[in-house]
Ligand SMILES: NC(=O)C1=CN([C@@H]2O[C@H](COP(=O)(O)OP(=O)(O)OC[C@H]3O[C@@H](n4cnc5c(N)ncnc54)[C@H](O)[C@@H]3O)[C@@H](O)[C@H]2O)[C@@H](O)CC1
């Protein structure tokens with residue numbers, strides 16, 4: 001019942017977005033893009049207040065968000081943990097991780113709060129003649145859960161094993177058929193850069209590239225190098241070339257575009273560049289966009305980028321991560337680690353949207 005209402009909500013959003021964006025003819029689109037290239041610093045605190053749900057005693061488990069991270073392999077166990085625990089620390093009710101068998105026991109040992117599914121397989125553990133059957137089994141296991149999720153994060157610590165990435169491509173197709181929003185980060189971006197059809201034209205997809213991931217996307221999709229002189233135009237062009245996805249380009253300022261406008265988040269921040277901060281961001285985007293989708297069913301929403309729940313989720317997550325990182329840095333200076341930032345997520349959100 002709840003799962004199907006979540007699916008309905010997503011379908012309504014999809015219909016609205018497709019209606020808004022597809023009804024414009026080509027000329028109108030170009031005119032719109034030419035006039036909307038002004039880059040505006042987002043009013044992130046207001047957006048956080050707008051989309052963060054109140055802690056209502058009448059709500060039950062699950063209504064504040066159920067996210068799943070697809071990631072975690074032999075090499076990387078930290079990244080999926082950081083993404084999944086960040087969503088929980090910000091207020092999600094349930095956070096799942098779908099990872100390889102090797103990674104599962106390690107991730108479970110970091111936290112009993114996470115629901116960990118050891119379902120993915122890498123080439124080294126599968127014979128060639130078993131691959132088709134194993135792939136079908138992996139997909140069936142994930143399919144059992146798919147409709148329960150408000151958002152999927154694909155990529156943190158996924159690795160680049162070709163067989164594993166093929167299976168994850170199938171998982172993404174399944175999520176898309178079920179209208180489940182997808183945040184794509186890390187090695188998930190490696191996968192989609194090489195198979196752009198996985199996300200092309202999907203309005204419920206968010207890409208969160210770092211400097212290298214962005215460079216590869218620009219080279220592949222625009223056939224050019226990154227142009228920092230005209231960064232906003234290039235980001236718009238990239239989002240348009242992938243057909244309606246939202247891109248959060250990470251950096252000194254985070255830049256967000258759905259192909260219609262560009263918003264920046266430059267507030268707060270920390271000079272520490274320890275690994276894992278992007279993973280916090282991907283888990284946070286997943287939760288905030290789920291909340292934004294929930295609140296976007298309210299009547300009276302207009303149809304600008306600032307009512308696109310994907311964009312709102314990116315702005316909210318970026319500002320929150322940067323605030324938590326700045327508080328952690330004040331306390332720990334050079335010793336600041338990703339886990340320290342995670343410990344400040346809750347208080348940072350509470351400073352803006354008090355729980356009570
Ligand atoms: N503790 C963990 O398990 C972590 C795992 N991670 C995972 O590691 C995998 C690979 O991600 P990477 O981010 O390393 O891949 P990238 O392709 O972004 O980075 C590869 C190389 O680029 C360099 N690089 C990074 N930022 C740069 C910058 N601003 N300018 C110039 N060079 C830069 C790095 O030093 C690295 O050698 C992903 O699956 C990711 O999720 C990372 O998220 C970090 C934490």
Ligand SMILES: Nc1ncnc2c1ncn2[C@@H]1O[C@H](COP(=O)(O)OP(=O)(O)OP(=O)(O)O)[C@@H](O)[C@H]1O
Nearest residue numbers: 210250251252254269270275276277278279281322
């Ligand atoms: N130069 C910078 N100044 C301030 N903040 C930054 C800077 N670069 C990145 N950030 C912040 O750190 C966050 C993570 O960006 P980063 O580029 O480190 O991601 P990443 O490489 O994917 O991280 P991860 O190690 O988790 O894979 C961004 O959202 C941004 O807010």
Ligand SMILES: [Mg+2]
Nearest residue numbers: 186210278279
């Ligand atoms: Mg990353």
